[in-house]
Amino acid sequence: MSVSTGPAAPAGPTRRTSAPRKRGDDTRAKIIDETVRCINEEGFAAATAKHVAERAGVTWGVIQYHFGDRNGLLMAVVDDGVARLLTSLSAVDVGGLELAQRIETVVDTAWNCYASPTSLAAFEILRATRGSLGEQSLGHLLQMNSAINRLGRLISEDPADSGVAEVIWAALRGIVLAQMIVGGAFDWQSERRALIDMVCHYLQRG
Known part of the structure; x- marks a missing residue:
């Protein structure tokens, strides 16, 4: 005996695709x-919305x-x-390394973060706008300060050595500034070795 199942159920809603979101991202x-x-x-002055739109091949409406x-x-x-800087710094692992190796790892990681194109542009924006972008930009400075403190603890847990990371960052800032003035990267290996x-x-004093 056959049993009628009635008319076929209507098809369910089409499953959304992530393609539009990916294109937007x-x-x-x-x-x-x-x-x-x-x-x-x-x-910095050249980075108007109109000029960036032209360079990126989009319209002002897309930027809006x-x-x-x-x-x-x-x-x-x-x-x-x-975000990239903080992610890189948080991924540093110096467990089991001797002091000199720890310092080298921290210095090289900090340099790679600091001298990356995105970081250079971000710092140039913060310098040029001088906090006019609002509380969020000030919050970023606090985040970076916290990252510097964490960086210092990777080198030494002694509170008396807390300023070491700030000295490292100050030295790297100077080298980055020199590169920006010169208009390109240069060999800083002698300065790197001296800093380390x-x-x-x-840290080996006493």
């Missing part, structure tokens, strides 16, 4: 990357959609730069 990332290149190649205005775009660059040796000598 890719476009946003492309605009941020082009802003970074614009600032590093042409300077993703960032709101130029300040929103600049803040997105800072967000990205600080000085920190190592200081």
